[in-house]
Amino acid sequence: MARAGLTKERLTRAGAELADEVGFEQVTVSELARRFGVKVASLYSHVKNSHDLKTRIALLALEEMADRGAAALAGRAGKDALAAFADVYRDYAREHPGRYTAARFRLDPEAAAASAGARHAQMMRAILRGYDLAEPDQTHAVRLLGSVFHGYVSLETAGSFSHSAPDSQESWSRIVDALDALLRTWPTA
Amino acid sequence: MARAGLTKERLTRAGAELADEVGFEQVTVSELARRFGVKVASLYSHVKNSHDLKTRIALLALEEMADRGAAALAGRAGKDALAAFADVYRDYAREHPGRYTAARFRLDPEAAAASAGARHAQMMRAILRGYDLAEPDQTHAVRLLGSVFHGYVSLETAGSFSHSAPDSQESWSRIVDALDALLRTWPTA
DNA sequence: GCATCTGCCTAATAGCTTTAGGCAAATAGA
DNA sequence: TCTATTTGCCTAAAGCTATTAGGCAGATGC
Numbered sequence: 001m002a003r004a005g006l007t008k009e010r011l012t013r014a015g016a017e018l019a020d021e022v023g024f025e026q027v028t029v030s031e032l033a034r035r036f037g038v039k040v041a042s043l044y045s046h047v048k049n050s051h052d053l054k055t056r057i058a059l060l061a062l063e064e065m066a067d068r069g070a071a072a073l074a075g076r077a078g079k080d081a082l083a084a085f086a087d088v089y090r091d092y093a094r095e096h097p098g099r100y101t102a103a104r105f106r107l108d109p110e111a112a113a114a115s116a117g118a119r120h121a122q123m124m125r126a127i128l129r130g131y132d133l134a135e136p137d138q139t140h141a142v143r144l145l146g147s148v149f150h151g152y153v154s155l156e157t158a159g160s161f162s163h164s165a166p167d168s169q170e171s172w173s174r175i176v177d178a179l180d181a182l183l184r185t186w187p188t189a
Numbered sequence: 190m191a192r193a194g195l196t197k198e199r200l201t202r203a204g205a206e207l208a209d210e211v212g213f214e215q216v217t218v219s220e221l222a223r224r225f226g227v228k229v230a231s232l233y234s235h236v237k238n239s240h241d242l243k244t245r246i247a248l249l250a251l252e253e254m255a256d257r258g259a260a261a262l263a264g265r266a267g268k269d270a271l272a273a274f275a276d277v278y279r280d281y282a283r284e285h286p287g288r289y290t291a292a293r294f295r296l297d298p299e300a301a302a303a304s305a306g307a308r309h310a311q312m313m314r315a316i317l318r319g320y321d322l323a324e325p326d327q328t329h330a331v332r333l334l335g336s337v338f339h340g341y342v343s344l345e346t347a348g349s350f351s352h353s354a355p356d357s358q359e360s361w362s363r364i365v366d367a368l369d370a371l372l373r374t375w376p377t378a
Numbered sequence: 379g380c381a382t383c384t385g386c387c388t389a390a391t392a393g394c395t396t397t398a399g400g401c402a403a404a405t406a407g408a
Numbered sequence: 409t410c411t412a413t414t415t416g417c418c419t420a421a422a423g424c425t426a427t428t429a430g431g432c433a434g435a436t437g438c
Contacts, residue, residue, distance in 0.1 A: 003404080003415095003417070004417075006416075006417085025214070028394065028395090029394075030394055030395080041395095041420090042416070044395090044397080045416065049396070050394085050395065104347070140355075140363040143341070143344070143350060143360045144360075144364050146344055147340030147341035148336050150344060151335065151336030151340025152340070154340065155335055155339060158293070158295055164328070165328075170329075175329060177378070178375065178376055181371070182367055189363065189366070192385060192386070192435080195386085217424095217426090218426065218427090220425095227386070227387090228388080229425080230388080230426095230427080239426065
C-alpha cells in the first residue's frame with residue numbers, strides 16, 4: 001500500500017486549513033483522514049488524540065500571529081505600533097477564523113508554557129514603551145489591550161457589528177484612537 | 190411507565206446547569222437524558238435537536254444577564270452605572286461559566302431577533318447617557334464597552350490572568366476607572 | 379367509561395473516537 | 409544486495425453521541 005506521508009506537521013497544517021473552512025469546533029480526526037485519503041486509525045500514530053490535534057493547531061495559530069505581530073512592530077512605536085499590532089489580530093481573525101478560534105483553545109499548562117503566549121505578552125509590553133506607564137498600571141493596560149483586541153475581534157467575527165451602522169472598520173479605527181488617547185492619559189490611582 | 194415530566198423549560202434549565210458544571214461544549218442530549226432518568230429519544234419530543242437545545246440555553250443566559258443588568262442600572266448613573274453593569278457581566282460569567290459561554294453561542298437570525306440581545310444594547314446606551322457622546326461616537330463606545338467586557342471576562346475565564354500579579358480584581362477595577370475616564374474625554378475625530 | 383392524545387419507550391441507522399493487532403513498505407546493517 | 413527491524417497504514421471492534429420511526433400506556437377530554 002502506498003504511504004500517504006503523514007506527519008504531525010502536515011496533519012496540523014491540514015487541520016488548520018480545515019478549521020478555517022468549517023470552523024475549529026468542526027475539526028475532526030475523521031474528516032482529516034478523509035482529506036488525506038487514509039483510514040481514521042492511521043492518524044493515531046502521528047497524533048495522540050483529538051485534543052492533541054487541536055492543541056497543535058492552537059500552537060500553530062499562536063506562532064503565526066506572534067510572527068505577524070513581530071513583523072508589524074518592527075520599526076514602529078507609539079500609536080503607530082499600537083494600530084499595526086491591533087490590525088494583526090483583527091486581520092488574522094478575518095483571514096483565518098478557524099485558526100483564530102483555535103488560538104483561544106484552552107491549553108493545558110505544559111502546552112501553554114511551550115506556546116507563543118509569552119511572545120504575545122512581550123509584544124504588548126513593547127507597545128507600551130511608547131507610553132509612560134509604570135507597574136502595576138502597565139499590567140492593567142496589557143490586560144485591557146488584550147481584552148479589547150480579543151473582545152472586538154470575537155464580537156465582529158460573530159457578526160455583532162455587521163447589521164448596523166457605522167461600518168465596523170470605522171469603529172475599529174476610532175477605538176484604536178481612543179485606546180491611544182487613554183494610554184497617553186492613563187488615570188493613576 | 191411513570192412520566193418524568195419533561196418540558197422545554199425544564200430541559201433548558203437542566204441544560205444550563207449542566208453547562209455550568211461541565212462546560213457548554215460538553216452539553217449533550219444524552220447526558221441530559223441520563224440526568225432525567227429517561228431515554229435519549231424521549232427528549233426529541235420536547236426539543237428539535239441538539240442545536241435547538243443549545244439555542245434555548247443561550248437565550249436563557251441572555252435573559253438572565255439582561256435581567257441582572259437592568260436591576261444593576263436601576264437608580265444608578267455615570268461611573269456608578271458603568272461599574273455596576275460591568276460587574277454584572279463578570280460576576281455572571283464567574284457564577285455561571287457554562288451559561289456565559291452559551292450566551293456567546295452563534296444564534297441564527299430568528300433566534301437572535303427573539304433574544305435579549307437588544308436589551309443589552311439598550312442598556313449600554315443607557316449607561317452612555319451619563320457621558321456626553323453624540324453619534325456615531327456613541328456606537329463606537331458601545332462597541333468598545335462590549336469588547337472590553339466580553340474580552341476581559343473571556344480571558345479571565347480562560348485563566349489568562351490567574352498566574353501573574355496583580356490580582357485580576359484589581360485590574361478589573363482599574364480598567365473600569367480607565368473606561369470611565371476615556372468616556373468622559375472621548376477623542377472626537 | 380371510552381376515545382384520543384401525548385409522553386416515553388424500543389429499535390435502528392449513522393458518524394466520530396480510540397485501542398489492539400497485523401501486514402507490508404521503507405530503512406539500516408552486514 | 410540481502411536481511412532484519414522499524415514504522416506507516418490497515419482491519420476490526422467497542423463505545424459514545426445524534427437523530428428518526430414506530431409502538432404502548434398513562435393522562436386527558438367528552
